[in-house]
Amino acid sequence: MSEIEALAERIRAFAVVRDWEQFHTPKNLALALAGEVGELAAELQWRTDAQITEAAATRAPELDRVSDEMADVLIYLVRLADVLDVDLIEAANAKIDRNEQRYPEHLARGSNEKYDRLRDTQE
Structure with a gap:
């Protein structure tokens, strides 16, 4: 099993035990994904490329927020792919x-x- 398949299985199980499958329609997941991409963009919006690169290089605390938003994007993308069998x-x-x-x-x-x-x- 690949890491993506294992992640999809974990996300699926997370949704199942919370009875969230009913909400995980392709449209809802795509909209949630778009929202998370917006939140990721907001974390970077007023920073210069140099500031972002410096934060990444020094593992600055604000990188944790960026990392969390990137994780949200990945989670929703993997869940959407799982629901659509992609x-x-x-x-x-x-x-x-x-x-x-x-x-x-x-x-x-x-x-x-x-x-x-x-x-x-x-x-």
Whole structure:
């Protein structure tokens, strides 16, 4: 069993003993996930990239709040995947495969353009 599968099983059991499965619909889980992403963003919102990097490097106390929000995001994502029977590792690898086609290295290197705007300048 993978670590993600074990985590999904633990989250599922947590929900079952609390009779929360009734609330864990795909829509509700997606909305909860979006809310947690918002809370994560709020923890970083007014900090510079340098401040965030420094907090991470020094394990500053505010990093605990960021870590908690990241955990909430992961928990809701894993629970949503469990409810929808989506293998997150398989889905992520398939998406990376597609992105390797959409963003060829020779066109995408150093560019933040979306794949449909990348153009081969060597034509």
